[in-house]
Amino acid sequence: MSETQLMIPVYKPSLSGNEKAYVNDCLDTTWISSVGSYVDRFESDLARFLGVKHAIAVSNGTVALHLAVHCLGIGPGDEVLVPTFTYIASVNAIAQTGAVPVFVDCRLSDWLVDAEALEAAITPKTKAIMAVHLYGGICDMAAINQVASRHGLHVIEDCAEALGSTTSGRHCGGLSSVGTFSFFGNKTVTTGEGGAVTTNDDALAARMRLVKGQGQSLDRRYWHVELGFNYRMTNICAAIGVAQLERVEELLEKKRELGRSYRERLSDLPLTFQDLDPTTSSSDWLISALLPKDVDRDAFMSRLAAKGVDSRPVFHCAHEMPMYSSLSSSKNFPISTEVSSRGISFPSYPTISTAEFDQVVDAVRHCL
Structure with missing residues (x-):
C-alpha cells in the first residue's frame, strides 16, 4: 500500500442523519446523563422496531447480557449452555454471575449453535441456554425453544450482531425469554457505546429496570430494594441511537x-x-x-x-x-x-x- 493510499476499514458508522443535532440538543439543555427524553424515546422506538413489549437501554452490550442472566435468577452452582464459537462477552456475562458456562459446538452450515448438541449437554444443573446470533444469522430458535421447553430452561438471545435480522418475519430479540443487543460503534445501529435488553415478560422487564439503576425503587428515591448495578445509558448515547433508528x-x-x-x-x-x-x-x-x-x-x-x-x-x-x-x-x-x-x-x-x-x-x- 502506498503512503497516500487509505486503508478501507472493516467498519465505520454512518452518522449522516440527526445524530449531531440531537446530541447538541442534549448539550444545550444540559440533559447529558442517564435521565432525559432521548432515553425514553430510544427505548420506545427500539421496542416498536423489534415488535417487543419492552426494550430497556443500558450502557453496553456486555452488561445487557449480565443483567439478563442475573435477573433470570441464575447464579453460583448453575450452568448455562453457550456456543464456544462466540465473542467472549457472551461467556464472561455468565461467569460474572458465578454460574458455569458449558460450551457447545456449532453447525458448519451457519456457524450457529447446534440444538442437538445443546440437548446432549444438559445436566440437572442447567438453568438456561444462551443462543448467540452471529454475523447477522439467527439460530434455529424453533429447535432451541423446544429443547428449552422440554427441560424447563430459560433462553437468552445474544443479538449483539443481528439487529434487524428476522426469521419468518419476526425480529430476533423477541423469540425467547429475553434478548440482548449491543450498539457499539461497529454495529448496524450505534449509540457509540450502548446496549439494550428486550422481553415480552412484564415482570422480568420491571426487575431489569430496577436492577439496572442500583436496585433503587422506581417509586421511592434513594430506597434500594435489592442488589443493583449502574448499567444506565446516557441521554447523549440515546440521542445518537434515536437518530440511527430513524434510518x-x-x-x-x-x-x-x-x-x-x-x-x-x-x-x-x-x-x-x-x-x-x-x-x-x-x-x-x-x-x-x-x-x-x-x-x-x-x-x-x-x-x-x-x-x-x-x-x-x-x-x-x-x-x-x-x-x-x-x-x-x-x-x-x-x-x-x-x-x-x-x-x-x-x-x-x-x-x-x-x-x-x-x-x-x-x-x-x-x-x-
Missing part, C-alpha cells in the same frame, strides 16, 4: 445489498459464506466467509492490507481462552474450531462506495 431500514438495505454483492462477485472463488435457513433474513452485520483449508489466513490478510483493504479474523473459540480452558479440557469442538480457524470478515460498512467495493473485490481475487 435503520435504509442502513439495513444498504448492508443487505452489500452482502448480496459480495456473494455474487466472489461466487467463483473457493469461499464459503454463512449459509442460513431460507426463512432468515440476515442483517449482514459483517460479511464473512471461510477460506479454503490450505490458505494461511494471516498471510492472506497481510496481502489484503498491502492492497489497502482491512479485514479481521472471526472469533477464537471461548474454550481455548486461558480462563476457561479447564472447563472443557476433555471435550472437543471440531466444527467451532474449524470455523474459527478459517473465518474472515470483509469491509461491511453501509457507506462503502462503488470504487471502494471494487477495490476490495479485486484485492480478494488477487490475493486468494
Whole structure:
C-alpha cells in the first residue's frame, strides 16, 4: 500500500442523519446523563422496531447480557449452555454471575449453535441456554425453544450482531425469554457505546429496570430494594441511537445489498459464506466467509492490507481462552474450531462506495 493510499476499514458508522443535532440538543439543555427524553424515546422506538413489549437501554452490550442472566435468577452452582464459537462477552456475562458456562459446538452450515448438541449437554444443573446470533444469522430458535421447553430452561438471545435480522418475519430479540443487543460503534445501529435488553415478560422487564439503576425503587428515591448495578445509558448515547433508528431500514438495505454483492462477485472463488435457513433474513452485520483449508489466513490478510483493504479474523473459540480452558479440557469442538480457524470478515460498512467495493473485490481475487 502506498503512503497516500487509505486503508478501507472493516467498519465505520454512518452518522449522516440527526445524530449531531440531537446530541447538541442534549448539550444545550444540559440533559447529558442517564435521565432525559432521548432515553425514553430510544427505548420506545427500539421496542416498536423489534415488535417487543419492552426494550430497556443500558450502557453496553456486555452488561445487557449480565443483567439478563442475573435477573433470570441464575447464579453460583448453575450452568448455562453457550456456543464456544462466540465473542467472549457472551461467556464472561455468565461467569460474572458465578454460574458455569458449558460450551457447545456449532453447525458448519451457519456457524450457529447446534440444538442437538445443546440437548446432549444438559445436566440437572442447567438453568438456561444462551443462543448467540452471529454475523447477522439467527439460530434455529424453533429447535432451541423446544429443547428449552422440554427441560424447563430459560433462553437468552445474544443479538449483539443481528439487529434487524428476522426469521419468518419476526425480529430476533423477541423469540425467547429475553434478548440482548449491543450498539457499539461497529454495529448496524450505534449509540457509540450502548446496549439494550428486550422481553415480552412484564415482570422480568420491571426487575431489569430496577436492577439496572442500583436496585433503587422506581417509586421511592434513594430506597434500594435489592442488589443493583449502574448499567444506565446516557441521554447523549440515546440521542445518537434515536437518530440511527430513524434510518435503520435504509442502513439495513444498504448492508443487505452489500452482502448480496459480495456473494455474487466472489461466487467463483473457493469461499464459503454463512449459509442460513431460507426463512432468515440476515442483517449482514459483517460479511464473512471461510477460506479454503490450505490458505494461511494471516498471510492472506497481510496481502489484503498491502492492497489497502482491512479485514479481521472471526472469533477464537471461548474454550481455548486461558480462563476457561479447564472447563472443557476433555471435550472437543471440531466444527467451532474449524470455523474459527478459517473465518474472515470483509469491509461491511453501509457507506462503502462503488470504487471502494471494487477495490476490495479485486484485492480478494488477487490475493486468494
